[in-house]
Amino acid sequence: MSRADSHEHFLDAASVEPAVFALRPDYRALLLVVDGLQAAPSNPASEELLDLAEAHARTLLGECAVEELPHVAAWREAYRxxxxKPQRTRNSLEALTRRAGEKLPRVNALTDIYNAISLLHQVPIGGEDPDLYQGPARLVRATGDEHFEAFANHAPVTEHPSPGEVIWRDDLGVTCRRWNWRQGPRTGLSDQTETALFIFDALDPMTNEALHAAAADLTTALTLASPGVTVSQRLMSAQ
Incomplete structure (x- = not known):
C-alpha cells in the first residue's frame, strides 16, 4: 500500500460514535492528513502569520469577553x-485566544502555523502524527477505563477520563481528552514529524464553508513552508 493509500485508509477508518452526535448533532470534524512536511524552526514567515493572528485575537478581545465569542461560547456549552466545567478546563480555542491576548510562545514553524490558523478562523485545531496511531482515530464517549498517557512534574503518569467524557482515542488509549482540551504526548507532533493529522472541531454557528476555508488556509500556509506536500481530507458529520 502506498503512503497516499494508507493515509486515505486512515481517514476512511476514522469515526465519530452516535453518542457524540446525540450530545451535539451540529458537531462536525474535518480531518486533514498532510504528508511531506519539512521540519523547521520558527521563521519570519511563520512569525508573520502568528503576529497577524495575535493581532486578530486582540481585536476580538477588545470587542467582547473571550467567553462571549460565538464559537468559544458554543464549545463551553458542549463541555457542560x-x-x-469550562471555567476549569477550557476548550483549545478559548485557551489559545486567551494566551494570544498577550503573546504566544514560538514553538516551531508547523505548530506556529496551525495555531495561527486556529486563531484567525476561531476554530479548535489539533495536530497529531498519524504514523504514531495504533488503529483508527475515533471520537467516543468514555467508559472511564481508557488509558491516557501524560506527564506530571516531568514524570510519565497514566490518567483515566471521566465516564461520559468525550475523547479522541485509538486502539491503545486516549489521544485527546475532553474533545479538544488536552492532547497526549504519545501521538503528538515533533521535529521528526513528516506527516501530520489536523483535526478541526466545529459547532454551530460555524458553517461548513467557514470550516473548509480554515482548512484551505492551513493547506496554503503549509504548502508555502513545505513545497510538494500532499493533502487528504474528510468531513465527518451527523448527516
Missing part, C-alpha cells in the same frame, strides 16, 4: 453537556 458532558459534565466538564
Amino acid at each position: 453537556a458532558f459534565g466538564a
Whole structure:
C-alpha cells in the first residue's frame, strides 16, 4: 500500500460514535492528513502569520469577553453537556485566544502555523502524527477505563477520563481528552514529524464553508513552508 493509500485508509477508518452526535448533532470534524512536511524552526514567515493572528485575537478581545465569542461560547456549552466545567478546563480555542491576548510562545514553524490558523478562523485545531496511531482515530464517549498517557512534574503518569467524557482515542488509549482540551504526548507532533493529522472541531454557528476555508488556509500556509506536500481530507458529520 502506498503512503497516499494508507493515509486515505486512515481517514476512511476514522469515526465519530452516535453518542457524540446525540450530545451535539451540529458537531462536525474535518480531518486533514498532510504528508511531506519539512521540519523547521520558527521563521519570519511563520512569525508573520502568528503576529497577524495575535493581532486578530486582540481585536476580538477588545470587542467582547473571550467567553462571549460565538464559537468559544458554543464549545463551553458542549463541555457542560458532558459534565466538564469550562471555567476549569477550557476548550483549545478559548485557551489559545486567551494566551494570544498577550503573546504566544514560538514553538516551531508547523505548530506556529496551525495555531495561527486556529486563531484567525476561531476554530479548535489539533495536530497529531498519524504514523504514531495504533488503529483508527475515533471520537467516543468514555467508559472511564481508557488509558491516557501524560506527564506530571516531568514524570510519565497514566490518567483515566471521566465516564461520559468525550475523547479522541485509538486502539491503545486516549489521544485527546475532553474533545479538544488536552492532547497526549504519545501521538503528538515533533521535529521528526513528516506527516501530520489536523483535526478541526466545529459547532454551530460555524458553517461548513467557514470550516473548509480554515482548512484551505492551513493547506496554503503549509504548502508555502513545505513545497510538494500532499493533502487528504474528510468531513465527518451527523448527516
